[in-house]
């Protein structure tokens with residue numbers, strides 16, 4: 001299999017080209033380096049039909065065999081970390097070792113999810129009846145993923161959906177279609193035809209998919225604005241939905257923190273993947289007692305960070321993944337500068353790639369756009385606070401509720417704060433850690449439903465309660 005060219009869709013186990021193509025741009029150069037198929041409506045119809053046909057037998061395949069196939073898929077993918085990692089860097093921009101880490105992580109994810117059981121709950125087992133609640137697959141799942149973690153976020157859907165007995169049509173982002181096209185091609189070795197179909201296309205493909213009546217469920221990861229459109233489309237025939245959406249995550253740093261110990265972790269929590277991460281720290285609230293020291297430590301880290309082409313050894317932070325996002329981030333920076341805010345920036349190469357310096361905004365007002373909006377780029381506003389209750393209010397004053405972090409040497413106080421944050425995930429003295437065994441989902445407008453953990457697996461099923469009446473003892477005869 002050639003990972004460097006010939007990108008085709010996988011439909012019903014076959015490799016399929018399209019009459020039209022979309023260009024795929026390397027964000028480190030700004031130049032197109034490959035093309036991907038631009039699916040036509042007929043391609044979507046074929047993919048849905050192939051998935052529906054495959055589902056008939058896949059749902060009846062014993063879970064032990066489905067598990068085995070997922071384990072084989074994980075093993076197969078692990079054997080191709082180098083090829084997939086290089087392709088990942090070319091289309092997504094992330095430095096090569098971290099790109100390879102995502103591919104290896106996706107393989108591990110397939111294996112971790114494969115180990116799960118679908119529980120059967122017995123809600124009554126009396127003299128008169130037994131009631132069992134089973135979890136059966138929904139049918140064909142529509143999976144739509146963004147460009148920031150194009151492989152792992154896809155596997156968060158593929159692994160549980162397939163384990164539960166569903167089949168899938170998955171659409172990567174038009175900005176990063178190549179890795180998932182190639183991974184689907186690879187997994188044909190271990191998955192029956194039609195179980196996993198991957199199709200690529202332009203902006204029209206997502207809405208076609210969410211409107212398609214062949215899907216039982218939509219599992220979507222992307223922005224809140226698009227998530228609302230997805231939910232609207234799903235309402236027409238009551239498709240099930242899981243929505244993993246945007247966030248404007250706050251981290252709160254208490255006065256007792258050991259600055260030297262936490263600075264580099266807070267820095268990574270804000271800037272990993274050039275801050276193109278739903279759960280990145282996007283608002284940093286720091287107690288005034290440690291504000292200056294932490295700011296200086298973060299500025300020093302930004303100053304020594306190497307931003308550049310992810311294929312170059314030693315680069316820690318790649319470009320912004322695509323031009324529209326790059327322009328959005330530059331506009332936010334320009335606006336902040338024009339508003340007189342203090343920007344503390346590290347170095348970055350100039351174009352033609354979409355490079356942005358890691359930027360810290362020194363104590364902007366709460367109303368500044370860099371604070372109120374999800375930047376999804378390397379601009380970290382850090383703000384001073386004095387009063388804990390007041391800062392919890394500021395952290396919660398957001399339409400989003402994805403994740404948050406609390407940093408303190410006093411874990412009990414940090415847990416108290418965690419309970420008051422209106423988010424689906426809170427980390428204490430760590431961040432970004434999202435394992436396969438724990439549910440992840442947003443509160444408020446950050447999401448609907450969860451992924452991962454048992455709850456995430458069950459979102460790919462519907463409960464069925466089976467009542468089994470027991471024979472009643474014959475009435476005793478009178479003498």
Ligand code: NAD
Nearest residue numbers: 145146147172173206207222223226229244245246247278
């Ligand atoms: P996006 O919403 O623009 O696109 C996401 C996907 O939806 C892409 O595949 C896109 O082609 C598709 N799409 C676009 N319009 C559509 C429509 N009308 N109907 C159906 N599909 C459509 O998001 P993005 O810019 O690719 O990703 C960045 C956003 O994703 C950020 O807001 C980020 O916070 C969020 N995100 C959330 C999570 C999470 O788990 N909560 C994870 C990663 C990213």
